Amino acid sequence: MRILLFTGKGGVGKSTTASATSVLSASRGLRTLVLSTDAAHSLADAFGTPVGSEPTEVAENLFVQQVDAQRRFEQSWSDIQGYLLSVLDVAGVDPVAAEELTVIPGAEEVLALLELRLHAISGAWDVIIVDCAPTAETLRLLALPEALGWYMERIFPFERKIVKALKPVLSRAAGVPMPEDSVFDAVERLHAELDEVRTLLSGPDASVRLVLTPESVVLAEARRSFTTLSLFGYRVDGVVANRVFPESEGDAWRAGWVDAQKRVLGEVEESFAGLTLWRSVYRPQEPVGIEAMRERAEEVYAGTDPLEKPTGEGPLSVTRHSSGALLRLSLPFVGRSEVDLARHGDELVVTVGSYRRLLSLPPGLARHTVKGARVEGGALQVRFEERKS
Ligand SMILES: Nc1ncnc2c1ncn2[C@@H]1O[C@H](COP(=O)(O)OP(=O)(O)OP(=O)(O)O)[C@@H](O)[C@H]1O
Numbered sequence: 001m002r003i004l005l006f007t008g009k010g011g012v013g014k015s016t017t018a019s020a021t022s023v024l025s026a027s028r029g030l031r032t033l034v035l036s037t038d039a040a041h042s043l044a045d046a047f048g049t050p051v052g053s054e055p056t057e058v059a060e061n062l063f064v065q066q067v068d069a070q071r072r073f074e075q076s077w078s079d080i081q082g083y084l085l086s087v088l089d090v091a092g093v094d095p096v097a098a099e100e101l102t103v104i105p106g107a108e109e110v111l112a113l114l115e116l117r118l119h120a121i122s123g124a125w126d127v128i129i130v131d132c133a134p135t136a137e138t139l140r141l142l143a144l145p146e147a148l149g150w151y152m153e154r155i156f157p158f159e160r161k162i163v164k165a166l167k168p169v170l171s172r173a174a175g176v177p178m179p180e181d182s183v184f185d186a187v188e189r190l191h192a193e194l195d196e197v198r199t200l201l202s203g204p205d206a207s208v209r210l211v212l213t214p215e216s217v218v219l220a221e222a223r224r225s226f227t228t229l230s231l232f233g234y235r236v237d238g239v240v241a242n243r244v245f246p247e248s249e250g251d252a253w254r255a256g257w258v259d260a261q262k263r264v265l266g267e268v269e270e271s272f273a274g275l276t277l278w279r280s281v282y283r284p285q286e287p288v289g290i291e292a293m294r295e296r297a298e299e300v301y302a303g304t305d306p307l308e309k310p311t312g313e314g315p316l317s318v319t320r321h322s323s324g325a326l327l328r329l330s331l332p333f334v335g336r337s338e339v340d341l342a343r344h345g346d347e348l349v350v351t352v353g354s355y356r357r358l359l360s361l362p363p364g365l366a367r368h369t370v371k372g373a374r375v376e377g378g379a380l381q382v383r384f385e386e387r388k389s
C-alpha cells in the first residue's frame with residue numbers, strides 16, 4: 001500500500017493536486033481512497049459532487065472521504081474530556097468555559113488522521129491519498145506520542161495503580177473526582193493509535209508532497225515545512241509547483257508575472273534539489289470534476305510515476321560500525337547555530353527554532369554515549385560510541 005500526503009500553504013492547490021493524483025491512480029486499476037481532514041469541504045468542490053463522511057465512490061476504483069473530524073473527536077476524546085470536565089466543575093469553572101478548555105487546538109485534525117489508520121489496517125486500499133491541512137502543523141502534532149513515550153511507559157502504569165488504590169480515600173479527602181479506569185484506558189488507546197499513525201506516515205510506504213505556487217512568500221513557507229517535516233521524520237519526496245503562468249507574448253503585467261515566477265522557480269529548483277519537481281500551469285478556469293482532474297494529472301506528471309515509492313534513505317538513519325554508530329537526521333536549510341541537541345536518557349532532544357522533537361533512540365543505541373555532533377550538508381549527524389564498562 002502507498003500513502004501520499006499533500007501539504008502546503010493555504011489555497012495553493014493541495015486539494016486539486018491530491019484529487020488529480022487520485023484520479024490517475026484509480027485509472028490504473030488501483031483501489032484508491034482520497035481523504036481530507038480539513039473541515040472545509042474542498043474535495044467535494046474539486047470533484048464537483050457531494051462527498052460524505054464515509055468513503056463515497058466517485059469513479060471506478062476511486063473513493064472520496066471527507067473525514068468528520070468533530071465526530072472522530074467526540075469518539076476518541078469523550079472519556080478523557082468527560083473526566084476533565086468533572087474536575088473543572090469541582091474547581092468551579094463555568095461549564096461553557098470548561099468545554100472550551102478541554103479542546104486542544106489542532107486536536108480534531110490529528111484525530112481525523114485516526115481514520116487513516118483504520119483504512120490502512122483494513123487492507124481495502126492500494127493507495128491512500130491525504131489532502132492535509134495547510135502547513136505541517138498537523139503532522140508535527142503526531143510527534144506527541146513519541147514525546148510522551150517515556151511517560152506512558154514508565155509513569156503512566158504506576159500512576160494508574162496508585163490512583164486505583166487510593167481512589168476511595170482521595171476522592172473523599174480532596175473532593176476532586178479521581179479518574180475512572182475508563183479514562184486511563186482511553187488515554188492509553190489514544191496514545192497507541194496516534195503512535196501507529198505516526199509510524200505509518202513516517203514509514204517506507206508513505207511520503208509527503210509539498211504543493212506551492214511560485215511566489216517568494218509561499219516558497220519560504222514550503223522551505224520551513226521541509227525542515228519541520230524532516231525533523232519529525234516524515235519523508236518529503238516531491239514538490240508540485242502549481243499555477244505557473246504559461247509563457248507567451250503578453251502585456252507588461254503578464255510578462256512581469258512570468259518573469260517573477262521564473263525567478264522563484266529557479267529558487268525552488270535549488271531549494272529542493274534531489275526531489276522531483278512537477279509543474280502545473282495556471283489554467284484559465286478552476287479545474288473541477290473527474291475529467292478536469294485527469295487532464296491536470298496528465299499534464300503535471302507527464303509520463304512520470306507519481307506513485308513510485310521513494311528510494312534512498314528517509315530523513316532518519318542509523319549506520320552502525322564496529323565501535324559505535326552514526327545517527328543522521330535530515331534538517332534541510334538549517335545551520336549549526338540553529339540546532340540544539342541534548343541527551344535525555346533514551347532520548348535525543350533536537351530543537352530547531354521553536355520546534356522540538358524528543359527522538360527515542362533505537363534500542364541498541366540507548367547504551368551508547370554521544371561522542372560528537374555536527375550539522376553539515378543539511379543534516380544533523382550524531383556520533384555514538386559504545387560505553388566502555
Ligand atoms: N492550476 C490551476 N489553475 C487554475 N486554478 C487552479 C489551479 N490549481 C488550483 N486552482 C484553483 O485554486 C483554488 C484553490 O485550490 P485548492 O482548493 O486545490 O487549494 P488548497 O491548497 O486545497 O486550498 P486550502 O488551503 O483552502 O485547502 C481552487 O478554486 C482551484 O480550483
Ligand SMILES: [Mg+2]
Binds near residue numbers: 014016038042131
Ligand atoms: Mg484544500
